[in-house]
Amino acid sequence: MRGMTLAYHTPLPADMxxxxxxxxxxxxxxxxQVRFSELDVLQHVNNAVYMQWFERVRVKYTQIWGLSRSFGGVEGPRIVIRSGTIHYRQEMLLDEDYVVTCGCTAFRNTSFSMYQELWSGGTIRATFQCVLVLLxxxxxxxxxxxxxxxQRFIEVDGAQKET
Structure with missing residues (x-):
């Protein structure tokens, strides 16, 4: 990502x-970007932090897609993780820029599956797959x-309806 200015905490367009x-x-x-407070005693990102990064983008996704509960306003559904699997592929270090992605891969009537990736330096560093249930x-x-x-899951995310 050298020579490129990244806008942190802002949705990145397809060309970027x-x-x-x-x-x-x-x-x-x-x-x-990786912060000092996210490191463990081995000087790489603590495994629990990856879940926070994935959650931050997943919550933003539900807000943008109009599904998230509002704090103090009109209530939407509760969104809970039924199950999830994370795969750590390569460590992350201090000051590395990274990008977390998020999208729906499949849905049913009251639940949907998400796939998330953590990218840095042109490589996938971790992935997270989960099933979310609406209550x-x-x-x-x-x-x-x-x-x-x-319809948005199908048209924007390329998700499949499961039976």
């Missing part, structure tokens, strides 16, 4: 993702994914 080696471009990609705001039961969001 392509310049960073992220192809095909993800529905959402955001950049940041009514009071937790009383499942919440149906709105039809317009299902």
């Amino acid at each position: 993702q392509a310049q960073l080696g992220i192809t095909p471009p993800a529905p959402l990609a955001m950049a940041d 009514h705001p009071d937790g009383s039961g499942r919440y149906a994914i709105p039809d317009d969001l299902k």
Whole structure:
């Protein structure tokens, strides 16, 4: 990413993702930089921090897609992780720029699968796959994914409807 100015905490357009080696471009990609506070005693990023990075972009994704609960406003569904798997591929070090991507790969009536990647220096450093379930705001039961969001999953993310 040398010679390129990254806008941190801002969705990256497809052309910027392509310049960073992220192809095909993800529905959402955001950049940041490793901080000293994220390191462990071995001087590389602590494994738990990766989950925070993935979560930050996943939450932004649900906000942009109009699905996230509002704090103090109109309530949307509760979004909970049913299951998830992370794969660590290569360590991250202090001051490295990185990009976290996020997109829906499949959906049902009240749940959807997401795939996330962590990129740095043109390589994938970690991946995270998870299944998210929507619940009514009071937790009383499942919440149906709105039809317009299902259509967006298909058209923007390239997701598949599962039966």
